[in-house]
Amino acid sequence: MQAPTDIVETLTWLVDIPSETGNEDEICSAVAARLDGLPTKRVKESLVVGQPGDRPLIVLAGHLDTVPRQGQDAASILDGRLWGLGAADMKAGVAAMIHLLEDPEVMEGPYNVVGVFYAGEEGPFDGNQLADVLEGVPFLSEASCAVVLEPSDGELQHGCNGAINATATFRGSSSHSARPWWGENAISKAGEWLAKMHRLEPIDYEVDGLVFRQVATVTTAEGGVARNVIPGEFRCNVNLRYTPDKTVAEAIGDLEGLCEEADLLEVEDVAPAGSVDANHPFLVSLAEESGAPRAAKQGWTDVARFSEIGVPAVNYGPGETSRAHQVDESVPLDQLSTVWDSLRSALTS
Amino acid sequence: MQAPTDIVETLTWLVDIPSETGNEDEICSAVAARLDGLPTKRVKESLVVGQPGDRPLIVLAGHLDTVPRQGQDAASILDGRLWGLGAADMKAGVAAMIHLLEDPEVMEGPYNVVGVFYAGEEGPFDGNQLADVLEGVPFLSEASCAVVLEPSDGELQHGCNGAINATATFRGSSSHSARPWWGENAISKAGEWLAKMHRLEPIDYEVDGLVFRQVATVTTAEGGVARNVIPGEFRCNVNLRYTPDKTVAEAIGDLEGLCEEADLLEVEDVAPAGSVDANHPFLVSLAEESGAPRAAKQGWTDVARFSEIGVPAVNYGPGETSRAHQVDESVPLDQLSTVWDSLRSALTS
Numbered sequence: 001m002q003a004p005t006d007i008v009e010t011l012t013w014l015v016d017i018p019s020e021t022g023n024e025d026e027i028c029s030a031v032a033a034r035l036d037g038l039p040t041k042r043v044k045e046s047l048v049v050g051q052p053g054d055r056p057l058i059v060l061a062g063h064l065d066t067v068p069r070q071g072q073d074a075a076s077i078l079d080g081r082l083w084g085l086g087a088a089d090m091k092a093g094v095a096a097m098i099h100l101l102e103d104p105e106v107m108e109g110p111y112n113v114v115g116v117f118y119a120g121e122e123g124p125f126d127g128n129q130l131a132d133v134l135e136g137v138p139f140l141s142e143a144s145c146a147v148v149l150e151p152s153d154g155e156l157q158h159g160c161n162g163a164i165n166a167t168a169t170f171r172g173s174s175s176h177s178a179r180p181w182w183g184e185n186a187i188s189k190a191g192e193w194l195a196k197m198h199r200l201e202p203i204d205y206e207v208d209g210l211v212f213r214q215v216a217t218v219t220t221a222e223g224g225v226a227r228n229v230i231p232g233e234f235r236c237n238v239n240l241r242y243t244p245d246k247t248v249a250e251a252i253g254d255l256e257g258l259c260e261e262a263d264l265l266e267v268e269d270v271a272p273a274g275s276v277d278a279n280h281p282f283l284v285s286l287a288e289e290s291g292a293p294r295a296a297k298q299g300w301t302d303v304a305r306f307s308e309i310g311v312p313a314v315n316y317g318p319g320e321t322s323r324a325h326q327v328d329e330s331v332p333l334d335q336l337s338t339v340w341d342s343l344r345s346a347l348t349s
Numbered sequence: 350m351q352a353p354t355d356i357v358e359t360l361t362w363l364v365d366i367p368s369e370t371g372n373e374d375e376i377c378s379a380v381a382a383r384l385d386g387l388p389t390k391r392v393k394e395s396l397v398v399g400q401p402g403d404r405p406l407i408v409l410a411g412h413l414d415t416v417p418r419q420g421q422d423a424a425s426i427l428d429g430r431l432w433g434l435g436a437a438d439m440k441a442g443v444a445a446m447i448h449l450l451e452d453p454e455v456m457e458g459p460y461n462v463v464g465v466f467y468a469g470e471e472g473p474f475d476g477n478q479l480a481d482v483l484e485g486v487p488f489l490s491e492a493s494c495a496v497v498l499e500p501s502d503g504e505l506q507h508g509c510n511g512a513i514n515a516t517a518t519f520r521g522s523s524s525h526s527a528r529p530w531w532g533e534n535a536i537s538k539a540g541e542w543l544a545k546m547h548r549l550e551p552i553d554y555e556v557d558g559l560v561f562r563q564v565a566t567v568t569t570a571e572g573g574v575a576r577n578v579i580p581g582e583f584r585c586n587v588n589l590r591y592t593p594d595k596t597v598a599e600a601i602g603d604l605e606g607l608c609e610e611a612d613l614l615e616v617e618d619v620a621p622a623g624s625v626d627a628n629h630p631f632l633v634s635l636a637e638e639s640g641a642p643r644a645a646k647q648g649w650t651d652v653a654r655f656s657e658i659g660v661p662a663v664n665y666g667p668g669e670t671s672r673a674h675q676v677d678e679s680v681p682l683d684q685l686s687t688v689w690d691s692l693r694s695a696l697t698s
Contacts, residue, residue, distance in 0.1 A: 161527060163527075163577070165576045165577075176648060177564075177566050177568055177588045177590065178510060178512075178564070178590050178647045178648040178649070179564075179647055179648075180551075180564050180566045181551065181564075185546075185547060185566055185567065187543065187567045187568075187569075187570045187585070188543045188544070188546045188547035188566070188567050189547055190540075190543065191539075191540050191541070191542070191543025191544030191545070191546065191547050192540070192544045192547075193540070194536065194537045194539065194540025194543060194544075195537070195540030195541045195543075195544055196540070197534075197537045197540065198534060198537035198538055198540050198541075202529075202530065215526075215527070215528075215529050215530075217526050217529045217534055217537070217579055218534065218536045218537050218573075218580075219526055219536075219573050219575065219576050219577065219578060219579065219580055220536075220572065220573030220574075220575070220576065220580065221536045221570055221571065221572045221573060221580075221583065222570065222571055222572075223569065223570045223571075224567075224568050224569030224570060224586065225569075226568065226569070227514045227568050227569065227586050227588055227617070228512070228514075228568065228588060229568060230566055230568065231567075231568055231569065231570075234570065236536070237573065237576050239526045239576055239577060241526065241527050268576070298527045298528055299525060299527040299528075300527070
């Protein structure tokens, strides 16, 4: 399918508005101006387009910001792709959202469609304004379903693993390294535990034919004060990716079991898992209309923020994840058309 | 034995001349002025007192600098001890050296006695001016024997272990921590090796009834770039204390064997071992005169610098090592007397 000319024009327009994380004011205002015929509510540099109603509420969500520019030029089209910073991640998804919200057949169809354009997704976890939007616009929690239009490699990606970081601390006691028997080495004390962590295999969890894998890894390690001192403390970050069948408390329990050899385990941050609801009627319809293969989302995405407020969500958007954040970022225009058309069909049928 | 009043006065005088590492000019000049009846040669902020001759050459060595002041007052005497910064480490030894060099019976006895007062011992390895003195005053390498008057807990400490630091690097490959099977974890990969290092037992080496212990420990560890990235590199410092029976090359060979699991081993620095020559006639005489128990020196000392140029050396000086570098530093005056008297007897008999 050829992408309709006007969507490509919209994508070009979006790519050419700079919107690195922290500088989303201009693009937020531009999108608000473009959609000014619809009810909008601005939250910081983010925008909610639409309002509550009687029909089932479907949220379309996409972030406005991009990673920092790496010398990319203005948007250009070549070989059936649109090239430029943010083309795939995720201004193509935002372009599709705008065209769906501007489409009378969509807006007057069986669903109440609301768009959420948000800032701060590419920066630190705490700066992600989707959290502010979901808190500041309570009717969103009554949504029947949400679609996050991040690039999804042509797949319909359900749920996502949760993520927990914790610091495992091993304690010994310092001494001069010429007489190690006067102390206890906190670094080598952790050796058996590290070896155990290295032997861990993923634990698979299958739901509705989708396979998620729970994994735990040691991602950072730091210990010792000087070359000639037996180290009294050794700290490791343990990163757990837990499957959507578990609660946060159960996941922390798993982590405590894995780290029972440590002298102290401190949870640093928790990102909840995104639950799977593949039988939701709208998602079944979207799967049929798109023909997209269903997949489990192994990494963490904003889909989980919707799960957290009780809204089933999927990740489905144009672009290849491998192109995101790359200097040669681009998006295939046929994927943009497919996503736009599939969502349009599902929202109007 | 009571310390002769004049040695205690000399020690008081020395303690009250500030000489933190890097600021030894004043004390070096003061000692040179005090000993100006003797031939002296200044090297940077260090001083050699004496000259070559026909009699067997005995070197007395001591450093002039102290660690930084921690609020200590001027020198004071209480409970049979002299209190103050540097009292034990090692101005008491320096006071004994001065009195031996000023003593006609010592200077006209069977030995040619030379004093080496040097700067920079308490700072970085590279700033230790004993290296400059031994290089700049070649006749010192013809010495029959050397005594370093660092505090030795009343013992006659022979030789010293060598020390080598090396960086063991483990390599893996980075990936997103949600999909660890796409990478290889460099930190947990090192677990089995760390566990092996933790199980290491000291290897004892006995020479002339003295026991040295070879030990190898992991003293620092560092790896990982972010909480959500499988670490591609993990670096550990391995500190080897090797016994005086080994050459540097043999010690490095031991280290390579211990770290064969690492992907890379890089030697960072080498401090040679101090050899043991407990049967040297002067040292036998000193042992008899002092009645001091003989001991192996497990840590590294400047004794090794004399070994390196072929001069047998011991560590024998007033003070407890546990008092060195402490805010309540002090030296027992009876130990000062014993060391001074024992050396005087050995040097004149």
